Each structure stands twice: as C-alpha cells, then as structure tokens.
Amino acid sequence: MKEQLKQEEKNKYSIIIPTYNERLNIALIIYLVFKHLRDVDFEVIVVDDGSPDGTQDIVRQLQHVYGEDRILLRARPKKLGLGTAYFHGLKYASGNFVIIMDADLSHHPKYIPSFIRKQMETGASIVTGTRYVRGGGVHGWNLMRKLTSRGANVLAQTLLWPGVSDLTGSFRLYRKSVLEDVISSCVSKGYVFQMEMIVRASRKGYHIEEVPISFVDRVFGSSKLGGSEIIEYLKGLLYLMLTT
Amino acid sequence: MKHILKIMGLLVAISAIWIGLIETSVIPRSFTWLLPVYLIVSLGCYGLLMVGVGLMLFPTCPQEAVLLQKDIREAREFLKDKGVDVGSD
Numbered sequence: 001m002k003e004q005l006k007q008e009e010k011n012k013y014s015i016i017i018p019t020y021n022e023r024l025n026i027a028l029i030i031y032l033v034f035k036h037l038r039d040v041d042f043e044v045i046v047v048d049d050g051s052p053d054g055t056q057d058i059v060r061q062l063q064h065v066y067g068e069d070r071i072l073l074r075a076r077p078k079k080l081g082l083g084t085a086y087f088h089g090l091k092y093a094s095g096n097f098v099i100i101m102d103a104d105l106s107h108h109p110k111y112i113p114s115f116i117r118k119q120m121e122t123g124a125s126i127v128t129g130t131r132y133v134r135g136g137g138v139h140g141w142n143l144m145r146k147l148t149s150r151g152a153n154v155l156a157q158t159l160l161w162p163g164v165s166d167l168t169g170s171f172r173l174y175r176k177s178v179l180e181d182v183i184s185s186c187v188s189k190g191y192v193f194q195m196e197m198i199v200r201a202s203r204k205g206y207h208i209e210e211v212p213i214s215f216v217d218r219v220f221g222s223s224k225l226g227g228s229e230i231i232e233y234l235k236g237l238l239y240l241m242l243t244t
Numbered sequence: 245m246k247h248i249l250k251i252m253g254l255l256v257a258i259s260a261i262w263i264g265l266i267e268t269s270v271i272p273r274s275f276t277w278l279l280p281v282y283l284i285v286s287l288g289c290y291g292l293l294m295v296g297v298g299l300m301l302f303p304t305c306p307q308e309a310v311l312l313q314k315d316i317r318e319a320r321e322f323l324k325d326k327g328v329d330v331g332s333d
Contacts, residue, residue, distance in 0.1 A: 024330065027319070027323050027328055027329075027330055028315075028316055028319045028320070028323075028330075031318075031319040031322060031323055032315060032319060057329075058328065058329060061327065061328045061329060062323075062328060064326075064327070065323070065326045065327075065328060105312065105316075108308070108312065108315075131303070132298075132302075132303065133303065134303055135303075136303055136305075137302075137303035137304050137305035137308070138302070138303070138304060138305065139304060139305050139306055139308055139309045140309065143299075146299055146302050147295070147299060150295050150298040150299050150302065151295050153298070154291055154294045154295050154298065155291075158291065159251075160247065161247070161250075203247070214305040214308040215305075216305070216308050216309050216312050240247075241247060241248055241251070242246075242248050243246075244246070244247050
C-alpha cells in the first residue's frame with residue numbers, strides 16, 4: 001500500500017482537452033476534473049482552435065479560479081485537426097502520463113481515477129475507455145446509431161483483430177513516451193485517427209488495458225452520422241488493414 | 245509482420261486445404277467446389293449474428309444522463325459563485 005502511495009506521489013498526469021466552440025462545456029469539464037482528482041498531481045492543457053464563441057476567455061476565467069499552473073491554455077489560430085491538437089498539447093505536457101478526452105461532456109472526468117488505478121495495477125502503457133462492455137454504456141443513441149456502431153465494430157474486429165473492444169473511443173490514458181512514439185506514426189484524421197492510434201500501439205506490442213466508461217451523447221449541441229462518415233470509416237479500415 | 249500478411253497467410257492456408265481436398269477426393273468433388281461459398285456465407289451469417297446479439301445486449305446507461313444533469317447544476321453553481329461566466333445556453 002505504501003509503495004502505491006509513493007508511486008502516486010511521483011506520477012503526474014497531463015490532461016489534454018482539444019476544444020472548438022465549447023464555451024459552456026469546458027468550464028463544466030474543468031470543474032468536474034478538479035472535483036474528482038483531489039489527491040492527484042495533474043494539469044489540464046486546453047488546446048483551443050481559435051473558437052469564435054469565446055472559449056478561450058472562459059478558460060482564462062477558470063485560470064483565475066484554479067491557477068495558471070494547473071490550467072494551461074495552449075491555443076492555435078484555427079481548426080487544425082484532432083491529431084495535431086494532441087501533438088501540440090504534448091509539447092507542453094509536464095506529466096509522465098497523458099490523458100486525452102473530449103470537451104463535450106460525453107466523457108465524464110469521474111472515470112479518470114479508474115484509468116489511473118488500472119494503469120497502476122497492471123503497469124499498462126495505455127488504458128482505453130470502452131463503452132461496449134458491461135459496466136460501461138451509452139445514452140442518447142437511437143437504434144440506427146447503435147446499429148451502425150455495432151456493425152462498424154464487428155467489421156473492425158473481423159478485419160483488424162485489434163485486441164480492444166472500443167476502437168473509436170477517445171477517452172484514454174497513455175504513458176507519455178508511448179503516446180509520443182505512437183502519435184508520430186499516425187496520419188489519419190478524426191475518429192479514424194483514434195483507431196489508428198490504438199491499432200498501431202497494439203501492433204507495436206504495447207500493453208493495453210480497458211476500463212468501462214459511460215458515454216452520454218451531446219448534452220449541448222448535436223452530432224451527426226451520415227453517409228459520408230460511413231465511407232470515411234470504410235476507407236479508414238482499408239487503410240489500417242493494409243498499412244499496420 | 246504487417247497485419248495484411250497475416251490475413252493473406254490465413255487465406256493461403258485455407259486455399260491449400262481446399263485444393264488438397266479437391267485433389268485427394270476425400271469428399272465428393274461437387275461438394276468440395278462449393279465449400280468456399282459455404283464458408284463465405286457462414287462468415288456472413290456469423291457477422292450478422294454478432295451484430296444482432298451485440299445490438300440486443302448493447303449496454304445503456306440512462307441513469308448516467310440524470311447524474312450528469314446533477315453534476316452540471318452543481319458545477320454551474322460553484323463556478324457562478326467564483327465569477328466564471330456559465331450563462332444559459
């Protein structure tokens with residue numbers, strides 16, 4: 001037990017949150033992070049892509065409340081993509097572990113302690129959140145959405161043998177050195193990028209563990225899944241099949 | 245080894261078994277010719293079964309939505325107190 005406590009003292013967690021027009025959600029997310037990580041050494045790195053809705057102003061207000069050493073605002077001039085957002089945030093991360101998550105409240109910070117615990121128990125290099133096992137789950141998806149998600153998952157499992165149950169999830173904990181290694185070899189965009197990250201990590205032999213998470217879809221705002229998304233997904237699968 | 249090579253290796257092994265079965269005539273020829281078709285159809289059925297079962301057992305968490313709303317109210321109260329702009333949407 002004392003060994004584990006010593007470990008906790010030595011570990012620092014950098015939480016990278018890419019944002020675009022998340023003025024409302026970013027404040028809520030940061031409140032919840034601070035609420036659930038009281039005994040953890042961490043920092044939050046907000047990578048905002050020039051949001052026109054004033055997201056950065058809100059982050060500055062939050063810095064007054066929580067401290068500029070705990071909340072880092074590392075903005076970019078315009079929308080430059082998710083993968084590069086992580087890459088950008090990584091440059092400023094001072095922790096030895098990096099947690100990536102979405103800013104729209106679909107990922108709840110209360111699961112972060114279970115990521116940390118799982119990593120410490122198993123010594124894993126990557127802990128990824130999965131919505132598809134018991135203990136996890138999704139809310140706010142209609143039947144069609146669930147069908148496409150399940151179909152996409154079965155297809156990916158059959159073609160890629162990835163070793164994880166949730167390929168497109170973006171709520172993950174990485175050992176910083178591992179993230180740096182994997183991210184440099186990924187070229188995809190959007191959620192295919194998340195798939196590429198975990199598949200490449202799996203191919204490289206990194207120890208990957210999963211924890212169940214709940215995913216509440218889009219409290220504020222809306223998200224769509226259309227025909228072009230499906231085409232992108234199939235193209236991404238083919239790309240991953242041939243190049244990993 | 246690249247993943248695609250593993251898949252091709254598997255396909256080559258299956259093809260070798262199939263050709264072997266044709267050559268040695270252990271099973272009647274007409275049946276052997278149709279084996280690949282049976283295999284693909286079974287694979288398709290298995291896939292559909294997996295999708296159907298997964299759909300039925302899809303884990304949902306309606307209670308999480310309720311908890312989230314509670315968390316949002318709590319967060320808004322705290323932050324409004326501290327002067328952070330959490331105005332209405």
